[in-house]
Structure formats: structure tokens, C-alpha cells
Amino acid sequence: MTPATSGARADIAILGGGLAGGLIALALRRADPSMAVVLIEAGETLGGNHRWSWFESDLPQGGAALLAPFRKIHWPAGYDVHFPEHSRRLESTYLSLASADFDAALRRELAQSTIHTGRNVASVDARGATLEGGERIEARCVIDARGFILSDAFEGGWQVFMGRHLRTDAPHDVDRPIVMDAKVRQHDAFRFVYTLPLAADELFVEDTYYQDSPVLDRAALSSRIERYCDAMGWQGEPIGFETGVLPVITGGDLARYQRQVRVPGVTIAGARAMIAHPLTSYTLPFAVETALLVAENRDLPGEQMAALLEAHARRVWQRTGFYRMLGKMLFGAAKPEERYRIFSRFYRLSPGLIERFYAARSTTPDKLRVLTGKPPVPIPHALRALASHRPPLAPPEGTADNG
Missing domain, CATH: 3.50.50.60 (FAD/NAD(P)-binding domain)
Known part of the structure; x- marks a missing residue:
């Protein structure tokens, strides 16, 4: 110091x-x-x-x-996403620090x-x-x-996550990031697992939830990460972890x-x-x-x-108003266990549109493409969500982490 x-x-x-x-x-x-x-x-x-x-x-x-x-x-060969209905490999270069x-x-x-x-x-x-x-x-x-x-000037939901840095007992053979694996059980939220191959025998595995409350249950998330790693055949010792509770502004x-x-x-x-x-x-x-x-x-x-x-x-x-509107639809128009369908449809769109979305640089044609076509949620539910208000993002003290 x-x-x-x-x-x-x-x-x-x-x-x-x-x-x-x-x-x-x-x-x-x-x-x-x-x-x-x-x-x-x-x-x-x-x-x-x-x-x-x-x-x-x-x-x-x-x-x-x-x-x-x-x-x-950096992974110049791109990344994968998985949903119950489909999987996709995108060739965009991905980096991590x-x-x-x-x-x-x-x-x-x-x-x-x-x-x-x-x-x-x-x-x-x-x-x-x-x-x-x-x-x-x-x-x-x-x-x-x-x-x-x-x-309380803002309203929305929460992105809650736990990540584990794992050294595997044997090479894991994962050659690119899995940015979103939403085949996992949803647990009353939009849940996905995010995996980064950091070295031949190192992985970063993060369990992420878009949920209505800021509660982070360390024991539950830790056990789910363990079960996910077991199912993927990744055995080894944890060498680090991180947790987070982030606001999703709608x-x-x-x-x-x-x-x-x-x-x-x-x-x-x-x-x-x-x-x-x-x-x-x-x-x-x-x-x-x-x-x-x-x-x-x-x-x-x-x-x-x-x-x-x-x-x-x-x-x-x-x-970024467009993304707040989509967040309101994500939380308000779909049942928690059905929220993944919105991202499942999104990841069928063009790679350029997806990159611009994450950079918050969506063009007008991008926005129209996201909103048109077969809707992943019922239209009346989407309209009600847009007309409603989410809870203010000012939870009582002590509710953000029960671990």
C-alpha cells in the first residue's frame, strides 16, 4: 500500500x-x-x-x-451458445480480462x-x-x-451470478467459450451457465440468473456449479471464485x-x-x-x-432505451422459467446484430429485426409488460446476499 x-x-x-x-x-x-x-x-x-x-x-x-x-x-475462433431448441457457433472474436x-x-x-x-x-x-x-x-x-x-429512481430486476475458477485433473478439451448454456434447469429465473477455457487445464464456470430478487444463495449456486461440472465431465479443484449481484435497469x-x-x-x-x-x-x-x-x-x-x-x-x-424496453419485456412478459426463449430466438439472428446489441450500438434495422417475426412471448403479455412498472432497485438492507 x-x-x-x-x-x-x-x-x-x-x-x-x-x-x-x-x-x-x-x-x-x-x-x-x-x-x-x-x-x-x-x-x-x-x-x-x-x-x-x-x-x-x-x-x-x-x-x-x-x-x-x-x-x-482471446478466442479468435468464436464461441458457442446452447438452448433447449438449438445450439449455435458464432465466429466473433471474444476476449476476457x-x-x-x-x-x-x-x-x-x-x-x-x-x-x-x-x-x-x-x-x-x-x-x-x-x-x-x-x-x-x-x-x-x-x-x-x-x-x-x-x-429508487430506477426499476428493474437483478443479474445474480457465481463464478468458479477450476483447475481440471485432465485437459478439458473445451476450445472456445460457451457464452450461454441455457439447457440447464431454470430455477424460477432465466438461468444460464457461462464457461471460459483459460488454459488446457483451467476453466472459469459461472452460473448466472436474471431474477426478480437480489438474493444470492451461495450454497445453492455452488452445488449447481458442481453438478454442472460433473455432468460435463470436468473434475478438479477450485482455485478461485467470484460472485455478483448487478441491477438490470428496465x-x-x-x-x-x-x-x-x-x-x-x-x-x-x-x-x-x-x-x-x-x-x-x-x-x-x-x-x-x-x-x-x-x-x-x-x-x-x-x-x-x-x-x-x-x-x-x-x-x-x-x-440504451431500447435495451431497457427489452428488459421490461424479459421480466414482465414471460414466466421466469420461460424467459430463456427470448434469448433463444435472439441467438438465431445475424452475428453482426448480436455484436452490436452487446456493444449497445444496435441500428434501427437491428431493432426492427429483434422486434419482428414470431414473438417468443405472447403479444398481450408484452404489451402489459411495457405499460407496467418494475419494483424500484432499492432493496432492504441485507437482502442482497444470504450466503
């Missing part, structure tokens, strides 16, 4: 060393190595315990260069004085941040990227949320700013886009940077 120094000054102070904050720090370093940047993270490592995956075509211009320092696994590699690259690329881990922020204002213990970081521009804040009032989280003169970024895919919870392409935007405008005063990213968040909200 690099301790903060009382009275330290920086051009830009970034709060939160997750994906959004870390990429902003890296983009600033690459744009201007002389700029004094401070990256403050409450945990002992940057990026937490996560794995981020994306299609090669998801990245904006300049994105591949920004991600070049990170050790990534582990948080351990994220942390290692940032520590290698950033100036030694930049990273401050194990530091909790007590308060923040337009001129800097005060850490627990009273230490103060002064900055011309403060960027808060400390993660999504649950708010509607809400961004302006009200921005008023709730706004600190005058402080820039809000990442999931905290609602800059993410509302249906899939994908964040990496959005984090890359934001990091490049900040670096391009790095000399702005704090108040102007805050206004710039608030406007950027509004643009992202506007361009």
Missing part, C-alpha cells in the same frame, strides 16, 4: 480503482505522463475480484490501444505516486477528497468512480438519480454515473469510451469535467 501524504496535491484525483477509475488513470497517463494523477482505492488491489469479457468489435476507436498493456485471453491482470498492468504502467490502495474516502468535494484518518488530497478535478448506488428517472448522487463540481463516472449496458450489465466498452473522453478533455476545470460526463451519461441513457 502506498500511503497518502497529508496535503498532497494532484491535477486529477480519481476515487475508485475499479474498471472505470483504473482505465481513466491509464488513459490520462498515456495522454500526458507529466500530469499528476492520484487513484484512490478502498481495497488492497485494483479491480476487485472480477472478470470482464467483450467482443473485439465492442471497442471504440482507440480502445484496443488503451487495453494493449493488459494481459488478456481478469482483475489480477488489470491490477498488475496498472501498477506497471502508472507512476508509483499514483496508486493509493487500502484507503477509504470519508468525504469528497470539488477541491479534493478527505480520507479516513483525516488525510487530504487536493485536486483541480475530482472523479468519483466508486460504483453503482442503489436508488426504466427510471436518470435526472432524479443524478440529483441524488451529484456533488457540486465532482465528476461522476462508471456505473456510479449509470454508464453501462442496462440489460447485460456489460461495462468494459463503456468504461473505455469514458476513459478516452476524460483523457481528451483532461485540462478542463473540475466543474466543466463534471458537466461533460453528466451530459455523456445522459447520451448513454438515451441510446
Whole structure:
């Protein structure tokens, strides 16, 4: 841990060393190595315990260069999906980045004085941040990227998952990702298993649920992963795991949320700013886009940077309305055990349409194609879902993880 120094000054102070904050720090370093940047993270490592995956075509211009320092696994031969009605192999290049590699690259690329881990922020204002213990970081521009804040300004459902990193006793012979295996029992939710072959004897197996509540039952999910691995013939020892409970946004009032989280003169970024895919919870392409935007405008005063990213968040909200509508139909128009049919139909569409969907860049013809044809849910149910409201995404404290 690099301790903060009382009275330290920086051009830009970034709060939160997750994906959004870390990429902003890296983009600033690459744009201007002389700029004094401070990256403050409450945990002992940057990026937490996560794995981020994306299609090669998801990245904006300049994105591949920004991600070049990170050790990534990529599968140029594409990926598979499985549903009760059909299976399909798609040839799109798929990539994945582990948080351990994220942390290692940032520590290698950033100036030694930049990273401050194990530091909790007590308060923040337009001129800097005060850490627990009273230490103060002064900055011309403060960027808060400390993660999504649950708010009743939004409504929707939840994406709940548990992932296990497994070292197999023998080569597993899986040569490409299985991005979605929905042949598994649905358990009162849209459930699928996601598998990444990380090495000849390593797999990452994740059990994922689109469900109405944020409850994560660790014991149940762990046993289901074990049964899935047994059924696939994968035997071995777990060497790591991760869990997550992510909001699936189906509607809400961004302006009200921005008023709730706004600190005058402080820039809000990442999931905290609602800059993410509302249906899939994908964040990496959005984090890359934001990091490049900040670096391009790095000399702005704090108040102007805050206004710039608030406007950027509004643009992202506007361009992702289609996916919030689909999320409302997913949760409201189909019985939980029948929700998989929506994705089963979706994965019969063109590979380009599927890639643009995950990157939140669907064209008008894409949207029409998704909505036309034989509907996977009854039309009256879909219309009722669109006219209804989902529960607010502000569950009682303590309900998000019963494990």
C-alpha cells in the first residue's frame, strides 16, 4: 500500500480503482505522463475480484490501444451458445480480462505516486477528497468512480451470478467459450451457465440468473456449479471464485438519480454515473469510451469535467432505451422459467446484430429485426409488460446476499 501524504496535491484525483477509475488513470497517463494523477482505492488491489469479457468489435476507436498493456485471453475462433431448441457457433472474436491482470498492468504502467490502495474516502468535494484518518488530497478535478448506488429512481430486476475458477485433473478439451448454456434447469429465473477455457487445464464456470430478487444463495449456486461440472465431465479443484449481484435497469428517472448522487463540481463516472449496458450489465466498452473522453478533455476545470460526463451519461441513457424496453419485456412478459426463449430466438439472428446489441450500438434495422417475426412471448403479455412498472432497485438492507 502506498500511503497518502497529508496535503498532497494532484491535477486529477480519481476515487475508485475499479474498471472505470483504473482505465481513466491509464488513459490520462498515456495522454500526458507529466500530469499528476492520484487513484484512490478502498481495497488492497485494483479491480476487485472480477472478470470482464467483450467482443473485439465492442471497442471504440482507440480502445484496443488503451487495453494493449493488459494481459488478456482471446478466442479468435468464436464461441458457442446452447438452448433447449438449438445450439449455435458464432465466429466473433471474444476476449476476457481478469482483475489480477488489470491490477498488475496498472501498477506497471502508472507512476508509483499514483496508486493509493487500502484507503477509504470519508468525504469528497470539488477541491479534493478527505480520507479516513483525516488525510487530504487536493485536486483541480475530482472523479468519483466508486460504483453503482442503489436508488429508487430506477426499476428493474437483478443479474445474480457465481463464478468458479477450476483447475481440471485432465485437459478439458473445451476450445472456445460457451457464452450461454441455457439447457440447464431454470430455477424460477432465466438461468444460464457461462464457461471460459483459460488454459488446457483451467476453466472459469459461472452460473448466472436474471431474477426478480437480489438474493444470492451461495450454497445453492455452488452445488449447481458442481453438478454442472460433473455432468460435463470436468473434475478438479477450485482455485478461485467470484460472485455478483448487478441491477438490470428496465426504466427510471436518470435526472432524479443524478440529483441524488451529484456533488457540486465532482465528476461522476462508471456505473456510479449509470454508464453501462442496462440489460447485460456489460461495462468494459463503456468504461473505455469514458476513459478516452476524460483523457481528451483532461485540462478542463473540475466543474466543466463534471458537466461533460453528466451530459455523456445522459447520451448513454438515451441510446440504451431500447435495451431497457427489452428488459421490461424479459421480466414482465414471460414466466421466469420461460424467459430463456427470448434469448433463444435472439441467438438465431445475424452475428453482426448480436455484436452490436452487446456493444449497445444496435441500428434501427437491428431493432426492427429483434422486434419482428414470431414473438417468443405472447403479444398481450408484452404489451402489459411495457405499460407496467418494475419494483424500484432499492432493496432492504441485507437482502442482497444470504450466503
